[in-house]
Amino acid sequence: MTDDKNIFNKELKVINIGIDTFPKDLKAQGVDVISVDWRPPAGGDLDMLKLLEKLEG
């Protein structure tokens, strides 16, 4: 395991996908965090999800 991938003892830089209370708590701990404005793919439309699945392989 390469040392540069080891997250221990490195400054955490976080990407948050989902609930927004998590980044709030991280910021309160002084952690750099960026949130992704995540939406369910295809708006939950089943036909489109099927299409999306095929396109993503």
Add this chain to the structure above:
Amino acid sequence: MNDPTPKNHPRENMTFRDNFSAVSIGSVAALRMTKGVEGQVHSVFRRVINLEIPNEGLISLVGSEIGRGPLYISVEIPPHIDFTTISVERGDRVIRDENLVKVSANILDISLENAVLWEPMKQFSDIVAYSDIESNLTILLRLATRFGNHSDLYQLLKCYKSFVDDDKELTELNPVSRMALPQVMKLLDAIKLGNTENIVQSVMKLVGLGPGLTPAADDFLVGLMLSIFYMAENSNPGKIRVQDALNDIQSCIHGRTTRISEEFLLQAAIGNGNEIIQTLLEALLTSNKIDLEQSAHKVMSFGGTSGIDMIIGIIFGVNMMLSDAYTKSHLF
């Protein structure tokens, strides 16, 4: 309400004049707004002011973050400035005095001193093979499917028959898609066959349809027109008579939609699109190092759902041109 006389009165509580510099001026805007020309404010938005130049057409003063385009004068404006709060109103007089665009007499001056002329680039270098264009198109389709769901025309993408069950009846379409779909299919067939009458009939049933200041179907047509124009200029398989089709479409735009949308449509019919669309098309068609996903996201975040509708139009347009190149369509 429809008073043609431009207003030109001093504002009582105004303390200073807003003075900004344009960084670029689109080729069509430059032609329309020559020295000495006078016009009126057509509409005012947070970061955009549209100007109507008599006998010429619309041009737009836009914050530079919006980007460059044939009708745009892109202006360096601080992020907090909101044009709707500075007393510029519809009907106010506009005049170009030497290199200064004066809006609403004493309220807003835009200097064209350092504005660089921007012309759409219609021919690209390093065009890739059709199979690569098709791969790129599939990526674009994936992005539109993943992120495009808040547009009323999103459901047009369900037409990808090879991916969806063939015999599934498309009854669950929303009202806008339901009205648009048969016309879109008719239009594409008519373009392929060079059938002017059908082109005109279907376009007349599309221009002005849908929500948005630029109605959804209009944005779709902008994307469609620009994509077939660019394909024809750069990668034409040869059989589809793109120029004829664009002329036919152009003939049925006037009077059927909002003024602003009309301008975008007319420009698209002659291959003039905004820079973000041009960049997306370049990413689709060339091996120039442009990130397709990034350029697609830029378009998708444009104007509510306008960008997504344009992309759906591009998808249909490029696909149609590719199916012209192959004997069988892979995507439809």
Add this chain to the structure above:
Amino acid sequence: MTKRVIVKTDTYRDSVILMRISNSITEVEGVQQAAIVMATALNKDLLENLDLLIEDVVEATPSDLVIAIEAKDEASIEVALLEVDRLLTTRETSEEGEVIPKTLSSAIRELPNANLVMISVPGEYASREATKALRRGLNVFLFSSNVSIEDEVKLKQLAVENGLLMMGPDCGTAIINNVVLGFGNSVRKGTIGIVSAAGTGLQQVSTIIHDEDFGISQAIGIGGNDLSKDVGGLMMIEGIKRLAEDSATEAIVLISKPPDKEVSNRVLEAAKRSNKPVVVIFLGGTSEEIERHSVVSAATLEDTSKAVCALMKGKQPTRTIFTAERNEVVALADSESKEFTSDQQFIRGLYTGGTLCSEALVILSPLLGTIYSNSPLKQEYNLENSSMSKDHTCVDMGSEEFTVGRPHPMIDYTLRKQRIIREGEDPKTAVILLDVVIGYGSHDNPAGELIPPIKEARDAAKKEGRRLSFVANIVGTDLDHQNLRKQQKQLEEAGVIVMPSNAQAVRLAALIATKGTIADLLFEEDT
């Protein structure tokens, strides 16, 4: 159904605002459909198809904005129109220069040295997002549950192959580099590492270690299914490996419910190979297997915490029954139970932490026999209706049937408050047992939430000649923002007995409920 169609002449709003208006109207309760369009010829056709075309619209031109609403009554229309007016005149700005990424890729562009992705999207989308993150070389904290075992295996294999941590699915707690991820308590940084398949288990152990004046190097959450047969302890073994190699970690704690036998073997082998002192709690399991691997075993979360601290001090681990003296505890239990009616005999444990609830069941069963639960030790002790206690009952209120469509009970005390009052009404309830979890992710003032229903339940019971006993444990530290001392003081002033650990709270509750009759058994208990 009622309709209203309004034409605003010469009205230009950009498409973003029009979309906002449209979205906000359709969200108004009672609104059936709405159309916000410019009055072009085709949009008039559209409105006609929607049965929303009126005279004014027929006359309108493409520079006019049409707002058409159909709703169940006038009131809904009025609410919708207020929204429309507000949005038409608002100067609200949208994104002002701040880039809000919509995808992982664009987020990585904004934060190029990102090393961890926290994912809490709905389960059906979760493994997709986690896979993308791992492929981009990022560690993952996956809070989402309802991810298939097959997906979990794939994710963890991918992580291990790439030297990354895959914390979850169904992982609510971790502490990495002294940063709390998800739920969790502020603890000092130190030299004890934890790998845990149990969220509140991690919380209880880390906080007690902090109370013992030690600290946590890393606490790796691995999700509840890691030690199942299919997943095979992938992340626990990887976690042990990482802590073994971590120079800042001097001792390791492993927390889980009893794993599959083969998995248990491999995990304990890995623990032994670490060459560091290891304490293992397989909650509810036996100690032989663990001790066979020359690894220390503990039966409660408290014992686990104190055992590892003892090892750090070069001392032998001991078991805690109570920190207070026996006679003190017995006297306390007496004063609590002496006013019980003859009917009052049962414990009602209302838990927000699943592991804490399990620990309660493990401790109570040998003492009291059958304990019902919605996550019981044996299927025959399953509560038919999780909302209705039976005899001795400990309920995990963080379980799915309580959390569908609502926030977790650690944040939202509504259901627990109602349950306290209901339990109080049952003439057979003697003791109500509570866990009070503070720290990140939890309510800002649990005591403030609990005290009113406790008072109400007490008063109601008093009117019927009953005295209710309340016992609690606060899972937290002096560093947590809810102010542990203050929370404790408030609870005690309301007559709640606050014990230093869940295990002690549970034992005290048993002593009280049995009016002291199990004292001998309790103080000589084997586990």
